[in-house]
Every structure is written in structure tokens, then in C-alpha cells.
Amino acid sequence: MSDAVLATQNLVKTFGALKATDDVSIDLRPGEIHAVIGPNGAGKSTLIQQICGGLKPDAGRVFLNGQDVSHHDTRARAQAGLGRTFQVSALCMEDTVLENAVLGAIGANRAVWRFWASALKTRELTDRAKAALERVGLSEHHQTRCGNLSHGERRQLEVGIALTLSPRAFIMDEPMAGLGAGGSKKLTELLDGMRAQAPILLVEHDMDAVFALADRISVLVYGKIIASGSIDDIKNSDVVREAYLGQEA
Numbered sequence: 001m002s003d004a005v006l007a008t009q010n011l012v013k014t015f016g017a018l019k020a021t022d023d024v025s026i027d028l029r030p031g032e033i034h035a036v037i038g039p040n041g042a043g044k045s046t047l048i049q050q051i052c053g054g055l056k057p058d059a060g061r062v063f064l065n066g067q068d069v070s071h072h073d074t075r076a077r078a079q080a081g082l083g084r085t086f087q088v089s090a091l092c093m094e095d096t097v098l099e100n101a102v103l104g105a106i107g108a109n110r111a112v113w114r115f116w117a118s119a120l121k122t123r124e125l126t127d128r129a130k131a132a133l134e135r136v137g138l139s140e141h142h143q144t145r146c147g148n149l150s151h152g153e154r155r156q157l158e159v160g161i162a163l164t165l166s167p168r169a170f171i172m173d174e175p176m177a178g179l180g181a182g183g184s185k186k187l188t189e190l191l192d193g194m195r196a197q198a199p200i201l202l203v204e205h206d207m208d209a210v211f212a213l214a215d216r217i218s219v220l221v222y223g224k225i226i227a228s229g230s231i232d233d234i235k236n237s238d239v240v241r242e243a244y245l246g247q248e249a
């Protein structure tokens, strides 16, 4: 775990009698995409929420760059370098692409709020937002109202907003959801190029994307990690086939 950018240690979350995450220890190493897969209700979102600080675990800890952030709230974890995209879009549809990205950049530095009126800070934020939009291929769309973007472009924008935070690690919750083949391909290429900048913990149902991107895969079933390894390890695992992949066939 020592070189892990992000690590969980024995995370447990129960809802009544249900163990949504059951002793989950998982890590994310520099430069990698680590995919977490599992059937509906396996506990993937619950795990992500505990990592990001939206849900308090019953037991276990979360480390970011070796620092115990278990008692940090969501904002403090973001400030410590945890970048996130959401399963449900959090974009402001009435605002332009650039405005959405600048709002994301504000989240990067709380102190900036105090200087929001300052032209210099505004310039810094705008430059950072523009750089992130260029990175995700949305330079042409600065003044486009977010509501007028395609579904795929909104996903690109969400990734761009996460980039404005200069994260040390990304958490992505089903970024391919609802995208057609073209959108998935474009986003897959984008994520592929981002792992060098910050490793990605990727929760994803789209197995084509998972197999195209993952350096490692962990399989979550009934709240437990039942297998973890390379794509081949997972594809050839009888345990996984029985518990999960077999259902997809």
C-alpha cells in the first residue's frame, strides 16, 4: 500500500442487516486505471461515496497519498486531491461550458472565493478552466450553453471540471453510462490519456470500456471483493465467471 495514491482499509457500511461494503480494502497506484466492476447492488456506489466522504463508514479508513482522510468531509478530500465525476450529472445547464468549468476551478481553492471579484484571480481561474477544456476537446464550445451539448460532450465537460482541480487521483462513477458507441470511444480515448496525469478508480458497467482501459480490475459482489487482478486474471477466473461475468454472457 506504501506507493498507493489512494487506499481504503477494511471499509464496512451496513444498511440495517445488509452489508453494502464488507471489509473492502482496495488501492490505486500511480499511472493506473483500476476498474471496480460488479452486478447491480454490489456496493460500488456505496464504496465510492465512502471514499469521497459522502457516506461515513461503520468501520475502516481511507488514505490519500498516505494521509488518513477518513475524518475529512467531501470538500476537504477534494482539496487534498481527490477528483470526481458523478453518476448523475451535476452540471448547470443554463450556464455556458466555460462558466461551468470556472465554477469547478473555484472549488479547487477555497481561498479563491474571497478574491472572486479580483480581476487577477478571475483571470487565473478562467485560464485554468480554458486549459482543462482544451484538454478534453471542448475549446470550440466555451460559449455554448451546457444544455445544448450532446450527452458525450457533457461527459467530456465533467471530466474537464474534475481536471480544473488538478487532482492526484480520479474517482469516476459510470462515466460511459448513456453514451452511444461513438461517445464511449471518445471518452475511452480521453481517459486512456489521463492516467499518466492522475490514476483513475473507475466504476463502470461497460465491459468494452473496462477491458480497453483497466490495468487492474477488482470485482465486488455482495459488498465483498471476490477477485482482483489483470484483465486476463479476471476473464479466466471461475469465481468471477460464476458470480458476475457469467450473468452477462
Ligand SMILES: Nc1ncnc2c1ncn2[C@@H]1O[C@H](COP(=O)(O)OP(=O)(O)OP(=O)(O)O)[C@@H](O)[C@H]1O
Residues within 6 Å of the ligand: 015, 018, 020, 038, 039, 040, 041, 042, 043, 044, 045, 046, 047
Ligand atoms: N441509503 C441506503 N439505504 C438502504 N440501503 C441502501 C442504501 N444505499 C444503498 N443501499 C443498498 O446497498 C446495496 C449496495 O448498493 P449500491 O448502490 O452501492 O450498489 P451498486 O453496486 O452501486 O449498484 P448499481 O450498479 O446498480 O449502481 C444495495 O442492496 C442497495 O439497495
